[in-house]
Amino acid sequence: xxxxxxxxxKGVTVSNKQVILREYVSEFPREDDMEVRxxxxxxxxxxxxxxxxxxxxxxxxxxxxxLLMSPALPNSLFSSYTPRSPITGxxxxxxxxxxxxxxxxxxxxxxxxxxxxxxxIADPRGLFKIDHTDVPLSYYTGILGMPGMTAYFGxxxxxxxxxxxxxxxxxxSGAVGQLVGQFAKxxxxxxxxxxxSKEKVDxxxxxxxxxxxxxxxxxxxxxxxxxxxxxxxxxxYFENVGGKMLDAVxxxxxxxxxxxACGMISQYNRNPPEGVTNLMHIVYGRVRIEGFAVFDYFDQxxxxxxxxxxxxxxxxxxxxxxxxxxLEKGPSALVGLFSGRNVGKQVVAVARE
Amino acid sequence: xxxxxxxxxKGVTVSNKQVILREYVSEFPREDDMEVRxxxxxxxxxxxxxxxxxxxxxxxxxxxxxLLMSPALPNSLFSSYTPRSPITGxxxxxxxxxxxxxxxxxxxxxxxxxxxxxxxIADPRGLFKIDHTDVPLSYYTGILGMPGMTAYFGxxxxxxxxxxxxxxxxxxSGAVGQLVGQFAKxxxxxxxxxxxSKEKVDxxxxxxxxxxxxxxxxxxxxxxxxxxxxxxxxxxYFENVGGKMLDAVxxxxxxxxxxxACGMISQYNRNPPEGVTNLMHIVYGRVRIEGFAVFDYFDQxxxxxxxxxxxxxxxxxxxxxxxxxxLEKGPSALVGLFSGRNVGKQVVAVARE
Numbered sequence: 001x002x003x004x005x006x007x008x009x010k011g012v013t014v015s016n017k018q019v020i021l022r023e024y025v026s027e028f029p030r031e032d033d034m035e036v037r038x039x040x041x042x043x044x045x046x047x048x049x050x051x052x053x054x055x056x057x058x059x060x061x062x063x064x065x066x067l068l069m070s071p072a073l074p075n076s077l078f079s080s081y082t083p084r085s086p087i088t089g090x091x092x093x094x095x096x097x098x099x100x101x102x103x104x105x106x107x108x109x110x111x112x113x114x115x116x117x118x119x120x121i122a123d124p125r126g127l128f129k130i131d132h133t134d135v136p137l138s139y140y141t142g143i144l145g146m147p148g149m150t151a152y153f154g155x156x157x158x159x160x161x162x163x164x165x166x167x168x169x170x171x172x173s174g175a176v177g178q179l180v181g182q183f184a185k186x187x188x189x190x191x192x193x194x195x196x197s198k199e200k201v202d203x204x205x206x207x208x209x210x211x212x213x214x215x216x217x218x219x220x221x222x223x224x225x226x227x228x229x230x231x232x233x234x235x236x237y238f239e240n241v242g243g244k245m246l247d248a249v250x251x252x253x254x255x256x257x258x259x260x261a262c263g264m265i266s267q268y269n270r271n272p273p274e275g276v277t278n279l280m281h282i283v284y285g286r287v288r289i290e291g292f293a294v295f296d297y298f299d300q301x302x303x304x305x306x307x308x309x310x311x312x313x314x315x316x317x318x319x320x321x322x323x324x325x326x327l328e329k330g331p332s333a334l335v336g337l338f339s340g341r342n343v344g345k346q347v348v349a350v351a352r353e
Numbered sequence: 354x355x356x357x358x359x360x361x362x363k364g365v366t367v368s369n370k371q372v373i374l375r376e377y378v379s380e381f382p383r384e385d386d387m388e389v390r391x392x393x394x395x396x397x398x399x400x401x402x403x404x405x406x407x408x409x410x411x412x413x414x415x416x417x418x419x420l421l422m423s424p425a426l427p428n429s430l431f432s433s434y435t436p437r438s439p440i441t442g443x444x445x446x447x448x449x450x451x452x453x454x455x456x457x458x459x460x461x462x463x464x465x466x467x468x469x470x471x472x473x474i475a476d477p478r479g480l481f482k483i484d485h486t487d488v489p490l491s492y493y494t495g496i497l498g499m500p501g502m503t504a505y506f507g508x509x510x511x512x513x514x515x516x517x518x519x520x521x522x523x524x525x526s527g528a529v530g531q532l533v534g535q536f537a538k539x540x541x542x543x544x545x546x547x548x549x550s551k552e553k554v555d556x557x558x559x560x561x562x563x564x565x566x567x568x569x570x571x572x573x574x575x576x577x578x579x580x581x582x583x584x585x586x587x588x589x590y591f592e593n594v595g596g597k598m599l600d601a602v603x604x605x606x607x608x609x610x611x612x613x614a615c616g617m618i619s620q621y622n623r624n625p626p627e628g629v630t631n632l633m634h635i636v637y638g639r640v641r642i643e644g645f646a647v648f649d650y651f652d653q654x655x656x657x658x659x660x661x662x663x664x665x666x667x668x669x670x671x672x673x674x675x676x677x678x679x680l681e682k683g684p685s686a687l688v689g690l691f692s693g694r695n696v697g698k699q700v701v702a703v704a705r706e
Binding site: 073078242246262263267272273274275277278280281282284285288289290296 | 631632
């Protein structure tokens, strides 16, 4: 019989450690914009509800979380955090109690949870059950979770790639970028990435198989840098950073080039954002820029897993994580994203089992 | 037997009036950036060549011509004008002499010609023969020519419109905008246009059948204006102006909205262009921005004519021109585009027959 490892805690009352947002953030987030507190919690779902109660194992640090730290968000894609409440994000968790017929105690899941040791998830329909545990569980915050799907659908669906095309990836050593580059290589593209340190640039070239890479912090003229790495221009740009980099890329797009706009991390801490001046190059080059949201592809998760799991098992795709140990390290790990302190996907390990 | 009305001039030498560009322009073009001069020309194609010699009847003033007045153009879509030579553009002309088996003396054509009374066109493969003369010949500089195809393919192909969608058109009373609005109404969309005077706004509402229209010069807050006219947001934006208008539109796009980038007339006289700050809204709304070039659709001209000619004949599409009489008026007519002086499509009538 299967071990139901959540059962030993179900029903007890714990002092639940949480990371809360103190108040809304206007520029760069700082560690002390958040605080760690404890709150009593009985590990039980309300009787008659559909909720699940989970023990959080790994939490994911993702750039979009900065957007939720601001009060006004433009539309329904996200909703802002509530000050004095735990922040939310993607994570891997284990079911401790369940009012849902879909999940039983001991099940491993990934999806949206809160930054705390235990979370009550009122609507568990957004959770994915984890069926494959021969890979590290933390991978479900990254390569096997939301960032992995972002890279996969963003590249294969939004970029419409063809063999031999020239692909540029910014924030290339991050959770999404490292995968986009590898997917592009699998497709037979020529791939160049940008990142913010020598260590990351080396990783891109030696570990992730990028054809070339550069440190954008050492290039005072991004247009010149791109012309050096793409003398014939860029067919596909996987946009993770926005601002000056996008402006330089627009000057280097080939005719009928495609830009998949995944995010613009360089702009999240600026109000107003930097102006992009070279948009007329969209017309010159008949370029397509398309924003996308990974949520729109969540119903294709199994198709994604069928592709990516064998590649991981056979070592054809590699993946690097930067794991912070303990929920207390969460705020520092999260704000580190915006100065590029992390090397690889930033994860917070809350508990191992 | 058909009248071959070019024959009376073929072979003679004329003093050919021309509009030349004095030198490259850096900001707003002025009338005196061009000058009218005369040059002797024998009305005969070089023996053994494929060229045609035409008498120009109507010349088209189009915003893209400003781009050709600058020295450096980014790619192969256009090439810059040559200072001290006649400027070029679209026009309607009559064949006076022909070395091409495709064209005979007296044929009416439209396509790229030069701003002069007579032009030698070395490669006539880009010319379209005019077969339907029950509509005004000048229409082939607009609704039946390049701007008409721009509106048609830009709207039907690039915007992917659906019945009931909310469409915004900037520079809406211009050659392209007035047609996009009418195509959108034929498709059952809700259409609002912006233009730069009360007269133009009235035209949009009373003549072209836009559901509503506003004078952008009277709106100090374009975002607020768009929210007033599109309380539920914009599905399709046909982009003719760029800059501040695009920035405000980005704040008002609906989820999966589409922006067809046809041109950005507000930016052609600025160096550098205005910065657009709201591009992150492409991600929030999964918006697609796509640049296009009408040249890519020129092989579908007959499909376009089959659609638009019956609509003109039956009065289901109306069309307004602003005709300047005489080549001497050309420079003033052309620079007037950039201050919005024209009402409707700006044409220069060089000769009537």
